[in-house]
Amino acid sequence: METKNLTCINCPMGCALTVTLDNGEVTSVTGNTCKRGDIYARKEVTNPTRIVTSSVRVKGGEIPMVSCKTKNDIPKGMIFDITNALCNVEVSAPVKIGDVIIENVLDTGVDIIATKNVAAI
Amino acid sequence: MKNYDLVIIGGGPAGLAAAISAKESGIDSILILERDKELGGILNQCIHNGFGLHTFNEELTGPEYAARFIDRVLELGIEYKLNTMVMDITKDKKVTAMNREDGLFSIDAKSVILAMGCRERPRGALNIPGYRPAGIYSAGTAQRLVNIEGYMPGRKVVILGSGDIGLIMARRMTLEGAEVKVVAEIMPYSGGLKRNIVQCLDDFNIPLKLSHTVVDIEGKDRVSAVTIAKVDEHMKPIPGTEERYECDTLLLSVGLLPENELSRQSGVELSPIHRGPIVNDSLETSVPGIFACGNVLHVHDLVDFVSKEASQAGKSAALYIKNGEKENSISLPINAVDGVRYTVPEFIRPNDMEESVTVRFRVGGVFKKCAIATYFGDTLVSKKKRPIMAPGEMEQVVIKKSDLLNAGDIKDITIKIEEA
Numbered sequence: 001m002e003t004k005n006l007t008c009i010n011c012p013m014g015c016a017l018t019v020t021l022d023n024g025e026v027t028s029v030t031g032n033t034c035k036r037g038d039i040y041a042r043k044e045v046t047n048p049t050r051i052v053t054s055s056v057r058v059k060g061g062e063i064p065m066v067s068c069k070t071k072n073d074i075p076k077g078m079i080f081d082i083t084n085a086l087c088n089v090e091v092s093a094p095v096k097i098g099d100v101i102i103e104n105v106l107d108t109g110v111d112i113i114a115t116k117n118v119a120a121i
Numbered sequence: 122m123k124n125y126d127l128v129i130i131g132g133g134p135a136g137l138a139a140a141i142s143a144k145e146s147g148i149d150s151i152l153i154l155e156r157d158k159e160l161g162g163i164l165n166q167c168i169h170n171g172f173g174l175h176t177f178n179e180e181l182t183g184p185e186y187a188a189r190f191i192d193r194v195l196e197l198g199i200e201y202k203l204n205t206m207v208m209d210i211t212k213d214k215k216v217t218a219m220n221r222e223d224g225l226f227s228i229d230a231k232s233v234i235l236a237m238g239c240r241e242r243p244r245g246a247l248n249i250p251g252y253r254p255a256g257i258y259s260a261g262t263a264q265r266l267v268n269i270e271g272y273m274p275g276r277k278v279v280i281l282g283s284g285d286i287g288l289i290m291a292r293r294m295t296l297e298g299a300e301v302k303v304v305a306e307i308m309p310y311s312g313g314l315k316r317n318i319v320q321c322l323d324d325f326n327i328p329l330k331l332s333h334t335v336v337d338i339e340g341k342d343r344v345s346a347v348t349i350a351k352v353d354e355h356m357k358p359i360p361g362t363e364e365r366y367e368c369d370t371l372l373l374s375v376g377l378l379p380e381n382e383l384s385r386q387s388g389v390e391l392s393p394i395h396r397g398p399i400v401n402d403s404l405e406t407s408v409p410g411i412f413a414c415g416n417v418l419h420v421h422d423l424v425d426f427v428s429k430e431a432s433q434a435g436k437s438a439a440l441y442i443k444n445g446e447k448e449n450s451i452s453l454p455i456n457a458v459d460g461v462r463y464t465v466p467e468f469i470r471p472n473d474m475e476e477s478v479t480v481r482f483r484v485g486g487v488f489k490k491c492a493i494a495t496y497f498g499d500t501l502v503s504k505k506k507r508p509i510m511a512p513g514e515m516e517q518v519v520i521k522k523s524d525l526l527n528a529g530d531i532k533d534i535t536i537k538i539e540e541a
Contacts, residue, residue: 007323009316013509033508050320051170053182054296055268062158064271067168067184076324083296097188115168116184 001027004045010036017041049073052082053115056101061093061118068101071111081106093120126150126442128216128230130207130383133162134424135415135431136236137190142435143234144197148442152228153194153201154218160194160201161187162238164424166265169289171316175425186424210387212408232410232438235384235398236431239416241286242376249281251338254345260286260374267293275370279347280304281335283311283318285422287374292321294372301325302366305333305349307356310487312376312513314422336363338371347371377420387411394463395419395483401452401468402478403437404430409446412438419465419481422515426481433475447473453525453534460484460491460538462512469534471525481517484510484538492541493518498531506541 001022008015013033019041020028029041051073055065074082085105095118102112126148129136132155140153159165164172167183174180177189194201205220214233219225241259258266258274264286266272276299280287283306291301304322309332311318322329330349336358337348351362379397381389389398390407397418398406405412414434415427452468464482488510495503495518502524510516518536525534 007315007319009319014315014318050324051180052296053169055168055271057271063269065269067182067268069168069170069182079296079324097185115182116165117188 006041006044008032008037008040010034010040019045021045048076050076050079052079054083054086056086057090058095058118059090059092060120061095062121063118066091066095066118067115068112069115070105070108071113074105074108074110078106078108082108082112086112093118123226123228124150124230125152125228126231127152127234127438128214128228128232129153129234129236130210130216131155131162131236131238131415131417132157132160132201132203133236133238133415134164134187134190134427135238135417135434136162136234137187137194138428138431139234139236139412139414139435139438140199140201141190141193141197142432143439144199144435146436146439148439151199153199154205154207154216155201155203156206158203160191160203163261166261166268167289168268169293172424175423176428183424190428207383210383210411212388214410231442232412233387234431234434234438235381235389235406235411235413235417236415236434237380237383237417239377239379239420241373242378244373247373247375249335249338251335252340254338254340254343256340256344256369257338257371257373260284260290260372263290263370263372264293267297273297273299274372275299275344275368277302277368278370278372279335279349279366279368280372280374281349282306282374282376283313283329283331284374284376285313285317287372288313288317288321290372290374291327292325295325295327299370301327302368303327303349303364304329305335306331307334307352308332310511310513314513334358335371337365344369344371377416379417379420381417384411384413384417389413392419392463392467395465397465399468400466402466402470402474403440404434404466405437405441410438410441412441419463419483422513426515429479430481453531455480456533456535456537457482458535458537460486460488461493461536464536469520469525471522474522474525476523477519477521479517479519480536481515482536483512483515485512487511488538490541491538494535494537494539495520496535496537497525497528498533500528500531502528504539510538 053069164183164187172186209217339346350358398413414431
């Protein structure tokens with residue numbers, strides 16, 4: 001048996017949730033005042049995911065950086081691996097929203113895509 | 122002197138949405154004046170996601186959200202000038218501006234929409250003791266440096282204030298390799314959204330110290346340490362509770378102030394509470410034909426609501442340009458009392474309003490298991506239960522024209538917080 005404490009993010013209430021796990025299986029969620037807290041807690045302890053956003057350098061663009069993101073959620077535990085993989089990346093202008101910056105980053109099956117248009121100078 | 126039907130001051134989310142809506146309401150002669158070198162305003166540096174959930178039903182980053190509106194502005198052929206600073210707006214809607222191509226120029230407008238946004242409260246407004254070394258930035262400045270200019274402001278960071286930009290920057294600096302030691306908040310509650318506290322601080326084990334403030338900044342050339350202390354209920358530091366953090370950077374996220382210098386020059390009446398123009402249901406200020414929307418009107422948490430509000434301003438300006446000012450319109454004041462700090466709008470015109478008007482406001486403290494009560498005169502007309510309300514999250518009440526017209530001869534509307 002293992003317990004994890006979370007703060008629910010569904011509303012400003014921010015209920016303090018306690019999740020009990022048995023062999024990785026959720027056995028109970030307490031502390032929530034509504035159903036959304038229960039759903040959030042189960043996902044958050046079994047398979048927490050996040051969109052990672054960052055920015056990378058642009059060569060020959062009208063601004064020096066272009067913002068980017070993982071096209072879909074990636075496992076929360078890989079956030080730093082992703083930002084490390086982005087740290088020395090440089091792209092060439094022009095860049096358009098949706099352009100793939102890294103394909104299938106770290107074998108997650110998720111692309112890193114540009115989130116801003118940067119024109120060439 | 123040039124002539125335009127509508128001049129919009131600011132090309133950020135509010136200005137863009139207002140322009141689109143005015144154009145779609147039949148106004149062709151529109152000019153947006155933007156002081157930065159690109160449209161989109163502050164969204165350009167807000168590269169995190171979470172924008173657009175209400176408007177587009179998906180989570181976009183700031184630049185993506187801005188691009189949707191910029192693309193539409195271009196598609197509609199709306200004119201805009203970049204790198205252009207507006208110097209003055211007069212009561213009769215003469216706009217004076219300057220840029221490098223045109224020099225100093227004036228425009229006669231039939232209507233003006235104020236959409237200048239807000240700026241961050243600086244260190245000077247806080248009376249923080251200590252030295253004045255390099256390494257103290259507002260959170261938004263740090264955000265621009267990291268996300269647009271490509272510079273890291275520092276490596277070991279203390280953040281004062283738990284506004285959303287501070288929380289977002291705690292995560293951003295961490296992801297770029299900095300060590301964020303602590304976020305101190307003078308209030309007993311955070312000024313930021315819950316999801317930002319969890320996803321920007323908790324995810325990275327960054328401590329949030331409520332009821333704490335900075336009492337000393339050390340460092341001669343560059344920040345070398347920051348001391349924080351717990352504060353009592355009068356926000357006075359409690360001796361003996363000091364904690365010293367060695368760091369090279371202090372970020373300030375201590376509130377946003379609507380940027381109303383131009384509004385003031387034009388004679389628009391401002392609210393001492395939300396620090397933006399006082400407006401009626403059409404978002405018209407005290408000067409006929411001058412409208413306001415977005416963060417210059419009152420600081421929002423979500424850009425989706427800025428866009429909505431700005432569309433309303435655009436539509437109202439279009440009506441004004443076509444029909445002129447409504448004469449002898451009855452205007453009911455909205456009283457904001459018992460926990461409600463202010464409302465936007467402050468006035469509603471029952472006969473001339475749209476079918477419904479969204480009244481937005483903030484509460485003055487944390488209220489649990491309470492209700493938002495709306496009165497027409499002395500009659501309670503609605504009571505909306507809320508499990509929790511906090512100053513960091515904007516609240517709203519929708520008032521229907523039909524209800525107001527049925528209410529008979531009333532003198533005012535009151536919105537307050539009551540027990541549920």
